[in-house]
Amino acid sequence: MTVYAIMGGTGLTQLEGLTITRSLALDTPYGPTSADIQVGEFAGREVLFLARHGHPHRVPPHQVNYRANIWALKQAGAQAILAVNAVGGIHMAMGTGHFCVPHQLIDYTSGREHTFFAGDLEHVTHIDFSHPYTESLREQLIGALAAEGCSYSSHGVYAATQGPRLETVAEIARLERDGCDIVGMTGMPEAALARELELEYACLALVVNPAAGKSTAIITMAEIEQALRDGMGKVKSTLARVLAG
Incomplete structure (x- = not known):
């Protein structure tokens, strides 16, 4: 049986319904994780949970220790990661509260420690990253969203930006192009x-705001936080359906 890990993003620093049996503070070659890995039972099976931004939410996206987080989940026995991400909507279909299970991504980040293949290596390794998300895991998320009656898109291209600031109107126009x-x-x-x-690895993205220039209103944290509160119940029920399946 596949061992699942849930990577909680903004708005999901705790997994309601997770009966915690133990917490793991693992040493990694890359330093500490964002938070301890919680091990427990959710939707009738054992899962791992890690808050990407820490608990409480205090690690900004450009300072997340991604290498430590992923290494520790592997060390703890994870075989598959369900990553939850709060995102801005660029395409007209991606309104606030809409879900997207992206099939592709473009990386616009810089300066992040982005690979395990660094330092004193015996040989160079190049991974095939043509299709960045695991299709079978994507299909499970898509099926769960459909069964839950959520508004969702089964495909999408995720733009990963540096943060922590939001993007300019011109930057969003470029991403759209x-x-x-x-x-x-x-x-x-x-x-x-x-x-x-x-x-x-697959991503469950919840749209929490229109991207810059996609609305006449100013983007506020209050708007984003409300969208997170409104959407987290559906996130959890979707994840529970995947795990129960």
């Missing part, structure tokens, strides 16, 4: 690191 549908700050290097360690 590049073919991006949603924009977030934590999709990379997380996905690539999971591939390097041969972990299955």
Whole structure:
């Protein structure tokens, strides 16, 4: 049976319904994880849970220790990662409260420790990253969203930006020209690191605001926080359906 890990993003620093049996503070060659890994029972099976931004939420996207997080999940026995991401909507279909299960991504980040293949190596390794998300895991998320009656898109291109600031109108226009549908700050290097360690990986993205220039209103944290509160119940029920399946 596949051992699942849930990577909680903004708005999901705790997994309601998770009966915690133990917490793991693992040493990694890359330093500490964002938070301890919680091990427990959720939807009738044992799962691992890690808060990407720490608990409480205090680690900004450009300072998340992605290498430590992914390494520790692998060390703890994870075989597949269900990553939850709060994103901005670029494509007109990606309104607030809409879900997207992206099939592709473009990395616009810089300066992040983005690979395990660094330092004193015996040989150079190049992973195939043509399709950054595991298709079978994507299909499970898509099926769960459909069964839950959520508004969702089964495909999309995720733009990973540096943060922690939000993007300018001109930057979003560029991302749209590049073919991006949603924009977030934590999709990379997380996905690539999971591939390097041969972990299955898929993203469940919740749109929490229109991207810059896609609305006449100013983007506020209050708006984003409300969208997170409104959407987290559906996130948890979707994850529970995947795990129960």
